[in-house]
Amino acid sequence: MRIFDPHIHMTSRTTDDYEAMHDAGVRAVVEPAFWLGQPRTSVGSFVDYFDGLLGWERFRAAQHGIAHHATIALNPKEANDPRCRGVLDLLPRYLEKDGVVAVGEVGFDSMTREEEDVFVRQLELAGEHDLPVLVHTPHRDKAAGTRRTLEIVAQVGIAPERVVVDHLNEVTVDVVDDAGCWAGFSVYPDTKMDEARMVRILQRRGLERVMINSAADWGRSDPLKTWRTGQTMLSAGFTEHDVDHVLWRNPVAFYGQSGRLLLDDVDAGADYAGNTLQRGEPLTPAAQG
Amino acid sequence: MTPDPAPTATRARLASGAEARLEELITEVRRDPGRLSRAVARAARVVGRGPGPDGHRVEDVARARLVAAAAEATGPAGASAVVEDAYRTGDADERRAVLLALPDLDLEAAALPLVEDALRTNDARLVAAAMGPYAAAHLPAEAWRHGVLKCLFVGIPLTAVADLEHRRDAELDRMVAAYAAEREAAGREVPAHARALLDRTPSNH
Numbered sequence A: 001m002r003i004f005d006p007h008i009h010m011t012s013r014t015t016d017d018y019e020a021m022h023d024a025g026v027r028a029v030v031e032p033a034f035w036l037g038q039p040r041t042s043v044g045s046f047v048d049y050f051d052g053l054l055g056w057e058r059f060r061a062a063q064h065g066i067a068h069h070a071t072i073a074l075n076p077k078e079a080n081d082p083r084c085r086g087v088l089d090l091l092p093r094y095l096e097k098d099g100v101v102a103v104g105e106v107g108f109d110s111m112t113r114e115e116e117d118v119f120v121r122q123l124e125l126a127g128e129h130d131l132p133v134l135v136h137t138p139h140r141d142k143a144a145g146t147r148r149t150l151e152i153v154a155q156v157g158i159a160p161e162r163v164v165v166d167h168l169n170e171v172t173v174d175v176v177d178d179a180g181c182w183a184g185f186s187v188y189p190d191t192k193m194d195e196a197r198m199v200r201i202l203q204r205r206g207l208e209r210v211m212i213n214s215a216a217d218w219g220r221s222d223p224l225k226t227w228r229t230g231q232t233m234l235s236a237g238f239t240e241h242d243v244d245h246v247l248w249r250n251p252v253a254f255y256g257q258s259g260r261l262l263l264d265d266v267d268a269g270a271d272y273a274g275n276t277l278q279r280g281e282p283l284t285p286a287a288q289g
Numbered sequence B: 001m002t003p004d005p006a007p008t009a010t011r012a013r014l015a016s017g018a019e020a021r022l023e024e025l026i027t028e029v030r031r032d033p034g035r036l037s038r039a040v041a042r043a044a045r046v047v048g049r050g051p052g053p054d055g056h057r058v059e060d061v062a063r064a065r066l067v068a069a070a071a072e073a074t075g076p077a078g079a080s081a082v083v084e085d086a087y088r089t090g091d092a093d094e095r096r097a098v099l100l101a102l103p104d105l106d107l108e109a110a111a112l113p114l115v116e117d118a119l120r121t122n123d124a125r126l127v128a129a130a131m132g133p134y135a136a137a138h139l140p141a142e143a144w145r146h147g148v149l150k151c152l153f154v155g156i157p158l159t160a161v162a163d164l165e166h167r168r169d170a171e172l173d174r175m176v177a178a179y180a181a182e183r184e185a186a187g188r189e190v191p192a193h194a195r196a197l198l199d200r201t202p203s204n205h
Helices: A015-024 A044-054 A057-060 A087-095 A114-127 A143-156 A173-179 A195-205 A225-236 A240-256 B016-029 B033-047 B058-074 B076-088 B090-106 B110-117 B124-132 B133-138 B142-152 B169-183 B192-199
Strands: A003-005 A026-032 A069-070 A099-109 A133-136 A163-166 A184-187 A209-211
Touching: A003 A015, A003 A225, A003 A240, A015 A057, A015 A209, A026 A099, A026 A133, A026 A240, A044 A057, A044 A069, A057 A069, A057 B033, A057 B058, A057 B090, A069 A184, A087 B033, A099 A114, A114 A143, A133 A143, A133 B192, A143 A173, A143 B016, A163 A209, A173 A184, A173 A195, A184 A195, A195 A209, A195 A225, A195 B058, A195 B169, A209 A240, A225 A240, B016 B033, B016 B058, B033 B058, B033 B076, B033 B090, B058 B076, B058 B090, B076 B090, B090 B110, B090 B124, B090 B133, B110 B124, B110 B133, B110 B142, B133 B142, B142 B169, B142 B192, B169 B192
Parallel strands: A003 A026, A026 A069, A069 A099, A099 A133, A133 A163, A163 A184, A184 A209
Antiparallel strands: none
């Protein structure tokens, strides 16, 4: 099984997770810029965070044979803090970087005016930088937030196939499908999808324009949920080709619209040898005598 | 017998198609050095990526030459600020290229803060680039010795350390021997490059 997890917060995960992910077949990830559990209070915090996504986290992933990409944005929660508004001025620089595959996570948290202004501005930036968009749907009042999200995407005029609307569920998937956007699902204990429900949705609506992620972060979550969903698909009668369609080819197709995927060095089959993704000095593992 | 060092990234030349694409970016940056940040961000996508001439990567050569072009176009008074900005606004690959360009930029010791910043990371790509000819020429002894130890810690072969045999001294050898002893006391492998250094007779003691 080769797996591309299109939404996972690796800054919150240890190298044990990278090892387990690689063993399960994960060879690529997209890590969206988001909130850290507690509000940031200055633009400088975001500079260091964004730099970490593009620097340290990409290196850490490479040491485990995984290609790491990022999305960059001012997330919905922190869009409400005037001290963080200056992050929007940083974006033109970051949206030109290698491996930045979308503007995201953007969207709504509490549906405030400030959130809407920042959401619209970032949709415009996505157009200016020719990048797709990763939209987070709110956890509170989700259905209403999803509908308002789709209205705004249509108003700004971004092509729907360049937008993924994430964290969907049974009551929000149809309206997103009808709008022509990609449907993102997070298989995440307690608060989002589970594997069995995910497979039922796939059986009902098919495998096109859908992405499945673990959204694993600092909460109670599991970076192997993509693999577990793939196993559940197989048990339900889907083929390995179907699993590859959803877990690999779909994220490649969606984020490939950015022209920024870094998959050239990915060996989606063989054992990790240590050097293929270093893109710098070859390392000498201590075990080599 | 030390082999001649390979040409630095700024002196390397790419295959003709890549050279042509790079020349376009260089022209843009010479005309307006303020465009450097955007040019290095886009360099790999525009020029190319992967193994290149003289053991360098194509994107490292492209970026290093862009930095050199912007520094030259700015002139001696402003070059250091241009180079620092390229480093600070760069992702890790872009920072690496800035470090690789330093030996050819005529900055004296002005760029040492960038080398020190790179040596403060655990990103092997940056640490290796930081211990090249610029650090060999300008990094004070204490910091340079710690840089060598850092290479051993993060698994960078000591062949990446420029002028190692020339700069090594009794104090470095003591630190490396202490590290080897610590590993042995823990029942762990001593990195091959540490062992090799200790086994080589120093040429300058």
